[in-house]
Structures are given as structure tokens and as C-alpha cells.
Amino acid sequence: MLGKLTWDAIPFDQPIPLISGAVVILAALGVLVWVIAKGWLPYLWKEWITSVDHKHIGIMYVLLGLLMLVRGFIDAIMMRAQQALAFHAQGYLPPEHYDQVFSAHGTIMVLFAAMPLVIGIMNFVVPLQLGVRDVAFPTLNSVSFWLTATGALLVNMSLIVGEFARTGWLPYPPLSELRYSPGVGVDYYLWAVQISGVGTLLTGINFVTTILKMRAPGMTYFRMPMFCWTALASCLLILAAFPVLTATLAMLTLDRYLGFHFFTNEAGGNAMMFMNLIWAWGHPEVYILVLPAFGIYSEVISTFSGKPLFGYRSMVAATLFICIVSFCVWLHHFFTMGAGGDVNAVFGIATSIIAVGTGVKMYNWLFTMYGGRIRFTTPMLWSLGFMTTFITGGMTGVLLAVPPADFLLHNSMFLVAHFHHVIVGGVVFAVLAGITYWWPKAFGYRLEEFWGKAAFWFALAGFYVTFVPLYVVGILGMTRRLQHYDVAEWRPWLMISAAGILVLIAGAICQMVQLSVSFLRRNELRDTTGDPWDGRSLEWATASPPPVFNFAVLPQVQDAEAFWDVKRRAREMHGSGSEPHYEALEMPRNSPTGFVCAFFATIIGFALVWHIWWLMIVGLVGAYATFVVFAWRDVPEYVIPAEEVARLDRANRIARQEAPYGASAI
Amino acid sequence: MKSVGPMVRQAALQALLCLAAVMLAPSLACADSILEPVGPVGRGDAIILLDAVVIMLAIVVPTIMVTLAFAWWFRASNTRAVYRPNFTYSGRIELIVWSIPTLTIFLLGGVIWIGSHRLDPFEPLPSTAKPLEIDAVTFDWKWLFIYPEQRIASVNRLVVPVGRPLHFRITSASVFNVFFVPSFGCMIYAMNGMVSQLNLQADKPGKYLGLSAHFSGDGFSDMRFDPIAVPAAQFADWAAGVKGAPLDRAAVGVLLKQSRAVAPYTYRGVDPALFDAIASQKLPPGEGPQSGRGAPGTQNAMSRGRAP
Ligand code: HEM
Ligand SMILES: [Cu+2]
Numbered sequence: 001m002l003g004k005l006t007w008d009a010i011p012f013d014q015p016i017p018l019i020s021g022a023v024v025i026l027a028a029l030g031v032l033v034w035v036i037a038k039g040w041l042p043y044l045w046k047e048w049i050t051s052v053d054h055k056h057i058g059i060m061y062v063l064l065g066l067l068m069l070v071r072g073f074i075d076a077i078m079m080r081a082q083q084a085l086a087f088h089a090q091g092y093l094p095p096e097h098y099d100q101v102f103s104a105h106g107t108i109m110v111l112f113a114a115m116p117l118v119i120g121i122m123n124f125v126v127p128l129q130l131g132v133r134d135v136a137f138p139t140l141n142s143v144s145f146w147l148t149a150t151g152a153l154l155v156n157m158s159l160i161v162g163e164f165a166r167t168g169w170l171p172y173p174p175l176s177e178l179r180y181s182p183g184v185g186v187d188y189y190l191w192a193v194q195i196s197g198v199g200t201l202l203t204g205i206n207f208v209t210t211i212l213k214m215r216a217p218g219m220t221y222f223r224m225p226m227f228c229w230t231a232l233a234s235c236l237l238i239l240a241a242f243p244v245l246t247a248t249l250a251m252l253t254l255d256r257y258l259g260f261h262f263f264t265n266e267a268g269g270n271a272m273m274f275m276n277l278i279w280a281w282g283h284p285e286v287y288i289l290v291l292p293a294f295g296i297y298s299e300v301i302s303t304f305s306g307k308p309l310f311g312y313r314s315m316v317a318a319t320l321f322i323c324i325v326s327f328c329v330w331l332h333h334f335f336t337m338g339a340g341g342d343v344n345a346v347f348g349i350a351t352s353i354i355a356v357g358t359g360v361k362m363y364n365w366l367f368t369m370y371g372g373r374i375r376f377t378t379p380m381l382w383s384l385g386f387m388t389t390f391i392t393g394g395m396t397g398v399l400l401a402v403p404p405a406d407f408l409l410h411n412s413m414f415l416v417a418h419f420h421h422v423i424v425g426g427v428v429f430a431v432l433a434g435i436t437y438w439w440p441k442a443f444g445y446r447l448e449e450f451w452g453k454a455a456f457w458f459a460l461a462g463f464y465v466t467f468v469p470l471y472v473v474g475i476l477g478m479t480r481r482l483q484h485y486d487v488a489e490w491r492p493w494l495m496i497s498a499a500g501i502l503v504l505i506a507g508a509i510c511q512m513v514q515l516s517v518s519f520l521r522r523n524e525l526r527d528t529t530g531d532p533w534d535g536r537s538l539e540w541a542t543a544s545p546p547p548v549f550n551f552a553v554l555p556q557v558q559d560a561e562a563f564w565d566v567k568r569r570a571r572e573m574h575g576s577g578s579e580p581h582y583e584a585l586e587m588p589r590n591s592p593t594g595f596v597c598a599f600f601a602t603i604i605g606f607a608l609v610w611h612i613w614w615l616m617i618v619g620l621v622g623a624y625a626t627f628v629v630f631a632w633r634d635v636p637e638y639v640i641p642a643e644e645v646a647r648l649d650r651a652n653r654i655a656r657q658e659a660p661y662g663a664s665a666i
Numbered sequence: 667m668k669s670v671g672p673m674v675r676q677a678a679l680q681a682l683l684c685l686a687a688v689m690l691a692p693s694l695a696c697a698d699s700i701l702e703p704v705g706p707v708g709r710g711d712a713i714i715l716l717d718a719v720v721i722m723l724a725i726v727v728p729t730i731m732v733t734l735a736f737a738w739w740f741r742a743s744n745t746r747a748v749y750r751p752n753f754t755y756s757g758r759i760e761l762i763v764w765s766i767p768t769l770t771i772f773l774l775g776g777v778i779w780i781g782s783h784r785l786d787p788f789e790p791l792p793s794t795a796k797p798l799e800i801d802a803v804t805f806d807w808k809w810l811f812i813y814p815e816q817r818i819a820s821v822n823r824l825v826v827p828v829g830r831p832l833h834f835r836i837t838s839a840s841v842f843n844v845f846f847v848p849s850f851g852c853m854i855y856a857m858n859g860m861v862s863q864l865n866l867q868a869d870k871p872g873k874y875l876g877l878s879a880h881f882s883g884d885g886f887s888d889m890r891f892d893p894i895a896v897p898a899a900q901f902a903d904w905a906a907g908v909k910g911a912p913l914d915r916a917a918v919g920v921l922l923k924q925s926r927a928v929a930p931y932t933y934r935g936v937d938p939a940l941f942d943a944i945a946s947q948k949l950p951p952g953e954g955p956q957s958g959r960g961a962p963g964t965q966n967a968m969s970r971g972r973a974p
Contacts, residue, residue: 095884175841179954265951341783348778359767371750404781405715407852408700411879477848479879
């Protein structure tokens with residue numbers, strides 16, 4: 001009846017997952033009760049859960065990403081603590097648990113923290129920057145989000161029902177095959193990643209279509225803000241890479257569920273094939289994350305230097321160059337398999353060629369600052385922290401791309417330090433810069449600067465204190481994923497690294513304080529103009545938060561820096577004084593399709609993990625029915641009358657009259 | 667001047683890090699550092715590594731300095747800095763911007779090409795001495811080193827003669843692992859159904875650190891072995907004196923069962939066809955765990971034995 005699910009699935013014998021699981025469940029229930037008691041449920045349902053507004057979906061993505069960032073961070077604290085303790089000892093986490101912790105950490109951080117954060121910012125910003133009212137497929141967008149949330153839910157569910165994979169964040173066979181991993185951990189991994197992967201692929205389709213097809217009148221490709229270009233490149237990578245991931249994991253699934261032999265030791269399976277395929281997705285994946293991050297830095301550095309981006313076309317070229325070359329380098333993740341001098345050399349050189357694109361970007365940001373008037377706001381600090389940090393992270397990457405050097409460093413703590421260097425210094429800093437930068441647009445008030453800057457300094461210092469020692473232990477021969485060790489020389493460095501985590505915790509606390517303080521002081525920090533930073537692109541040309549339709553009248557773009565151009569010439573757009581001609585607008589209606597779909601996807605995923613076949617069929621039928629109901633809807637849109645559009649827009653026009661930065665002229 | 671503070675602090679932080687790196691250098695030269703290898707392969711790899719670092723630092727350090735300098739000089743409060751809001755393109759700068767990284771990578775590409783070929787792990791070492799043959803097999807979770815010419819084998823201990831080239835053939839009887847002795851240099855994968863080759867040499871007697879660099883399951887942390895380099899004569903004595911049961915199929919059957927933290931021991935009398943039988947999958951692969959959460963016949967995942 002319940003497949004493999006029995007009471008044994010609950011880890012009654014392991015206090016750590018049990019207690020933390022209970023706390024999470026209680027907290028979630030508490031929030032739910034509170035929301036119901038306050039009577040907010042209808043509001044949440046109407047404005048958020050069923051919303052197809054790209055702004056709301058973007059914010060929900062970011063919220064999910066932040067929650068998962070915290071979960072992943074807790075895993076990280078546990079691992080650093082374990083390695084600080086487990087010298088000539090077992091530490092406090094047995095291998096069976098420690099292995100789950102690092103596997104969950106990697107999976108969650110890459111797929112359920114970094115991806116939702118980056119995609120969330122893309123969701124919120126891209127349509128605004130393009131000067132349009134929504135993405136190409138608004139309901140699909142909601143489906144994407146909720147499927148991602150399903151994946152995150154399944155991963156977290158494995159904490160208390162069953163176990164998570166004990167194979168690392170990329171489940172290499174033969175270890176991940178049934179013979180060596182008979183538990184449900186790998187199955188949780190597979191279904192969580194597959195389901196959220198569908199969501200990500202749909203996002204890719206949605207944004208490529210939006211960017212190629214739906215720009216404001218006059219916005220040619222070479223007038224798009226840099227962030228839109230990087231979002232386009234990232235989504236093209238998603239389109240090309242995620243199907244590879246899906247197919248690869250499907251093969252592993254067939255091995256595990258139906259006795260196929262794609263990657264098994266027996267019957268002619270070839271596990272090396274998995275390595276090739278998974279990295280054919282995995283390497284582009286890191287650029288899916290970092291390209292939009294580059295886009296965020298481009299926006300921030302240009303705005304706070306008071307200058308357009310230097311070498312815009314060069315930047316576009318470098319972005320597309322990275323986009324293509326990142327598909328030709330996957331073998332650098334296993335030089336040590338001994339493919340031979342020619343193959344290793346070709347992939348090593350291809351890998352370092354990517355650094356050319358990255359280097360060009362670096363210099364262009366540099367010259368964007370040159371001749372600028374730099375304001376050191378929190379987002380700008382994150383960007384400068386990134387510029388100085390990422391160069392060395394890229395350098396260690398190129399070092400790993402030199403095969404003889406990689407022969408000494410592969411899978412060592414040095415590698416761990418490298419990818420945290422680029423992901424923390426590149427992606428996480430970018431996301432925090434982006435959140436601070438676009439927060440006033442999303443919520444109508446700025447974030448408090450003092451705590452934001454404190455968070456930055458703690459994060460920067462904490463990053464170095466945590467990860468520089470890991471480079472050192474890597475050089476001392478320490479490999480990754482060790483649950484215990486007895487090499488005395490490693491110990492001091494691992495202790496320093498653990499101390500670094502404390503500094504990072506301080507940073508995380510400052511960040512949370514910043515959000516809370518800003519919320520409490522939101523009236524002081526209010527920005528009524530919609531243009532708090534003297535912005536240059538179209539998202540600053542509308543109210544904060546923007547009305548559902550984003551722009552009452554679609555902007556006419558005449559320059560690469562649409563809004564700056566308008567401000568400078570202080571004319572046209574809405575015409576100073578002379579009100580534009582408002583028309584009634586059609587906007588897509590909210591739809592519970594995404595939420596309901598994800599509900600059934602969760603059931604399907606859970607049923608497949610535990611081999612509860614009848615439940616899986618229920619889920620499939622439900623999901624299909626949802627799809628049919630959606631296809632049969634007869635009123636896809638609703639109309640906002642012209643008077644309502646005018647009423648909403650007028651308020652903002654008045655506010656802008658008082659704005660600094662010359663926005664008043666609009 | 668309010669905004670200068672952060673940049674100064676950042677510069678100070680970076681300076682501190684450089685200092686730390688300098689102080690660190692001597693401590694890296696102890697223990698089993700990959701920068702203090704005891705054989706030609708490790709030395710070759712480490713030299714390439716350092717070359718690559720130096721080549722890259724040549725542009726990385728100036729770039730960081732210029733970043734900080736620009737950020738500091740062009741701060742909004744600096745009235746002496748010229749504001750050039752329209753400086754957005756310069757053909758000359760673009761040319762330089764593309765050529766600096768390109769030239770660096772050109773140089774590095776040469777290093778990569780030469781290094782990859784010269785230090786390919788499958789390439790025999792340029793030495794007149796005949797290499798010592800060693801066949802390594804990974805099990806869950808221990809290393810088996812077979813000395814086919816001596817007809818002996820050793821678990822979790824690798825004894826090698828100093829100054830003589832070593833030729834390894836490496837495979838796995840279960841999941842992936844990576845053979846890694848930081849002091850000797852070059853690592854290589856051990857994979858079921860495949861044979862990797864590795865050529866190494868140790869020039870200094872001593873006891874070193876040996877481990878697996880690829881995660882292989884719950885007993886992974888105990889995939890440790892002791893590489894011991896001894897003078898040639900001592901090696902010959904050791905090989906002649908090794909005691910133990912014969913390593914035959916039955917003995918391999920025991921090794922195929924999962925076990926952790928196995929103390930080193932030896933075999934005398936090795937079936938010479940054994941390595942090929944494992945590598946060509948004539949012998950079945952390791953059994954894997956007999957339990958696991960949510961698996962059929964579930965017991966407590968943690969109560970698994972620690973034999974032998
Ligand atoms: C200059 C650009 C970069 C180069 C040349 C580079 C090179 C490499 C190489 C050669 C490896 C494999 C090393 C090994 O396994 O022995 C590696 C691993 C990795 N890199 Fe990078 N990298 C670069 C940038 C990035 C960026 C931007 C990210 C992420 C945003 C990233 C994330 C990773 C991750 C996650 C791994 C390890 C994954 C694993 O084994 O679990 N890298 N990188
Ligand atoms: Cu890669």
C-alpha cells in the first residue's frame with residue numbers, strides 16, 4: 001500500500017535531523033496559523049500564490065532562494081564544525097549523516113538557492129528593463145516557480161522522511177546505482193532535480209521568447225541593458241544544457257527503477273559516460289549562474305559611477321563568447337581520468353580561453369569607473385568586493401585548468417576553495433547587490449545602509465578567513481568530503497576556517513538585521529519618485545512598486561540608456577506637464593494552475609521515491625486534469641479601464657515632480 | 667571624505683592577505699605538501715603549477731591594484747578627479763583590453779600544451795632502470811597493492827623502493843576512487859572495468875600520506891593508505907619477507923565485502939591473473955551495503971558492521 005514507506009523511514013534514532021525537522025515543521029505551521037488568524041490567506045492566495053505577475057513571481061523566487069540559502073548555510077556550519085572536531089575522532093556527525101549533509105548542501109546551494117535567486121531577479125527586472133508589461137507566458141512562469149518550489153520541498157522532506165543522497169551533489173555512478181546506494185536518498189535527489197529542472201527549462205523558454213520578441217518600441221538589441229543580454233545568454237544556456245541534465249538523470253533513473261545498465265558496473269554499463277554527460281550540463285550551469293551576476297554588476301557599477309557601461313558592445317561580445325565556449329570545456333572536471341596529452345591539452349586551453357571573456361569584462365568595469373563619480377552605496381561595495389575577489393577566484397580556476405596542476409589539486413580542498421571563491425564572490429555577492437539595488441523598486445523603500453555595509457564587510461572578511469585556509473589545506477594534500485582525518489598539519493587551517501564561518505554568521509545576522517530595520521523604518525526610507533539611485537534604464541521610469549501593468553504607456557526607446565536619455569533630454573516620454581493619452585489595458589488573469597500543478601508534482605515525486613504506484617497515478621491524473629482545465633479557460637485576460645490606469649499613473653507623475661536627479665522634468 | 671574609508675579598509679584587507687600568503691609559504695613546505703614533492707613527477711607538476719601562478723599573477727595583481735586605485739580616485743567626493751560621463755568607448759583601450767588576457771592565455775596555452783604531454787600519467791618516466799610493476803585495486807573501503815613480479819600483495823600499505831620508477835596499473839573493484847599520494851605527484855582515477863596507468867617515482871625515503879581523492883561512500887574517510895619509500899635493498903628484504911595467506915579468489919571475496927579502517931596486512935602468493943580478472947569484470951564487483959534507509963530489508967542505517 002505505501003510502497004517502501006514504513007516507520008523506519010523516520011530517523012527516530014538520530015536526534016539532529018529529527019529535532020531540526022520538527023523545528024522547521026513547527027515554524028511552518030506557526031506561520032500558517034498566524035497567517036490564517038490574521039485573515040491574510042485570501043490576500044496571499046490572490047496576490048501571490050496564484051499571481052502570474054512577473055514581479056510577484058520574482059519576489060517569491062528570491063524569497064525561496066533566501067530560505068534555501070539559510071538552509072544550505074546551516075549545512076555549511078555543520079560541516080565546518082565537523083571538520084574542526086573530527087581530528088583523530090569521529091566528530092559529532094557519523095559518515096552516514098555527514099555524507100547527506102554535504103550532498104544536500106551542494107544540491108541546495110546550486111539548484112535551490114543560487115538558481116532561484118538569479119532567476120528571481122531576472123523575473124523581476126527583465127520585463128521592466130525591456131519596457132514591457134509581462135513575460136511572454138505569464139502562467140507558465142508561475143508553473144516554473146512552483147515546480148522549483150516542489151523540488152526544494154522534496155529535498156527538505158528527505159531530512160525527516162527517509163534520507164537524502166549520500167553521493168555528493170552530482171550523483172556519480174556506480175556509487176549512485178542501486179547496488180551501492182540502495183536507500184531512497186538518490187531517488188529524492190533525482191525527482192527533486194528533475195521536477196525543478198522542468199521549471200527551469202520553462203523559465204529558459206519564457207525568457208528567451210520575452211527578450212527576443214517583446215521589447216518596448218525602439219528597443220533594438222543593442223539598446224538592451226546589459227542585464228538583459230546576460231539574462232538572454234543565461235537562458236540560452238538553460239535551453240541547451242538542461243535537457244542534457246534531464247536525459248542524464250533519466251538514464252540513471254532507468255538504471256535504478258527498471259534495471260537498465262547505462263552506468264552500472266555490470267552488463268556493459270559505463271559510468272564514465274555519466275561524468276561526461278553531467279558535466280556537459282554542469283559546466284554551462286555555473287555560467288548560467290554567473291552570467292546574470294555579471295549583468296547585475298554591470299548595472300550597479302554603471303549607475304553608481306554615474307556613467308554608461310564602458311565598451312558595451314565588447315561586453316555583449318564577451319558574454320556571447322562565454323556562452324558558447326562554456327559548452328566546450330566540460331572535460332576539465334576529470335583530467336585525472338587519463339584521457340591523454342592531446343585531449344587534456346585541448347580542453348585545458350579551451351577552458352582558459354573562457355577567462356579571456358571574463359578578463360575583458362573585468363577591464364570594462366574598470367573603465368566604467370574611470371572618469372566616473374563613484375557613490376559607495378551597499379550595492380557598489382558588493383560590486384567592488386566582487387571585482388577584487390573574483391579575479392583571484394578566476395585565477396585559481398585557470399590554474400585548475402592546467403592539467404599538470406590539476407593532477408595535484410583535483411577534488412582537493414583547493415578545488416572546494418576555488419568554486420566557493422567564484423560562486424560566493426561572484427554569484428552570492430551579485431544577488432545581494434541586486435537585492436539591495438532593486439529593493440526600492442520592488443517595495444518602495446530603500447534598504448538601510450549601515451547594516452547593509454556591515455553585512456558586506458563581515459561577508460568579505462568571513463569569506464577570506466573561511467576559504468583561504470581551504471586553499472592551504474588543499475596544497476597540504478587534503479581531499480574534499482572527509483568526515484574525519486588524522487593529519488596534524490591540516491588541523492590549524494580547518495580551525496581557522498571554522499572561525500571564518502563565525503564571521504560569515506555575523507554577516508548573515510547583519511543582513512537579516514538590515515532587512516528588519518529597513519522594514520521598521522520604511523517610512524523614513526520611502527522613495528516616492530521611483531528613481532532612488534539616479535538610474536539609467538527603464539525600470540526606474542515607473543513607480544515603485546510598479547503598477548501591475550508596469551508602464552501606463554509603453555516607453556519609446558531612442559537610446560541605449562533609455563531612461564537616462566529621457567531624463568537628459570527631459571522631454572518626450574510622458575512629456576513634461578502634458579499628460580499622455582491613457583488607454584484601457586488587458587492583463588493576464590491570475591491562475592492557480594502553477595500551484596495546483598506543483599501540488600500534484602509533489603505527490604508524484606514523493607510517490608515515485610517511495611514506490612507508491614497508485615499515488616503516482618493519482619498525481620499524474622491530477623496534473624493532467626489541471627492542464628486540461630487551464631487549456632479550457634475562456635477568459636484569459638481582464639481589462640483595466642483607462643481611468644484606472646490614469647489614476648494609478650498620475651500619483652507617480654506628481655511624485656516625480658519633486659524628484660532629485662532631474663527626473664522631475666518627466 | 668566619508669566614502670574613502672571603505673576603500674582604504676579594503677586595501678588594508680588585501681595587503682593583510684598578501685602578508686598572510688608570504689608568511690604561509692614556509693609552512694607549506696612541510697609535511698605532505700604538493701609543493702614539496704619527493705619525486706620527478708610531483709616536481710614536474712608543481713613547477714608547472716607555480717609557472718602558471720606566476721604568469722597569471724603578473725596581470726592579476728596589477729588589475730586588483732588598478733581597480734582599487736580607480737575606485738578610490740574617482741570617488742564622488744574627490745573634486746580633483748575629472749568627471750567624464752561620456753567616456754564610454756575607446757578603440758585603443760578595447761584593443762588593449764582584449765589583448766592582455768589573450769596574450770596571457772596564449773602563454774599559458776603553451777604551458778598547458780607542453781605540460782599535458784610531458785607529464786601525461788601514462789607516459790613512462792625517462793629512466794634507464796626497469797620500472798617496478800604495481801597493480802592497485804580499490805575496494806569498499808581499502809586499497810590493495812599487488813606486486814605481480816614478487817607475487818605478494820599488501821592492503822592499505824604501499825612499500826616502494828627509492829629512486830626506481832614505479833609503473834602502476836589501477837582499477838576499482840567497486841565504485842570510483844582516485845589514487846593520490848600528494849608527495850609523489852599526479853593522481854589518477856580507479857574505475858571498475860577500466861585500467862588506468864600511472865608512472866611515479868619517490869626519491870627520498872620516508873612515510874607519506876596516501877588517500878583517495880574521489881568520494882566513494884560512507885567509508886571514504888578511511889580510504890587511507892601508507893606509502894612508504896625505502897632504499898632498494900630494504901625493499902628487496904621486505905618483499906622477500908612478506909608473510910600472509912595467498913591472495914586467491916576466495917580472499918578477494920572477503921575484500922569485496924564493505925569494511926572500514928582496515929589495518930595494513932599482506933598476502934604471499936598471488937594469483938597473477940587476478941588483477942585482470944577484476945579489471946575485465948570476470949570477478950563480480952563489490953557487494954555494496956546490505957541495508958539503507960528505505961531499502962528493502964531495512965535495518966538501522968548506522969548499525970552496519972566495521973569488519974574485519
Ligand atoms: C575563469 C573561469 C573559471 C575557470 C577557468 C574554472 C575552472 C574550473 C576547473 C578546471 C574545475 C575542475 C577542477 C577539478 O575538478 O579538478 C572547476 C570546478 C568548479 N568550478 Fe570553476 N572555473 C571558472 C569559473 C567558475 C565559476 C564562475 C563558477 C561558478 C559560478 C565555477 C564553479 C565551479 C564548480 C562548482 C566546480 C566544482 C564542481 C565539483 O567538482 O563539484 N567555476 N572550475
Ligand atoms: Cu567547469
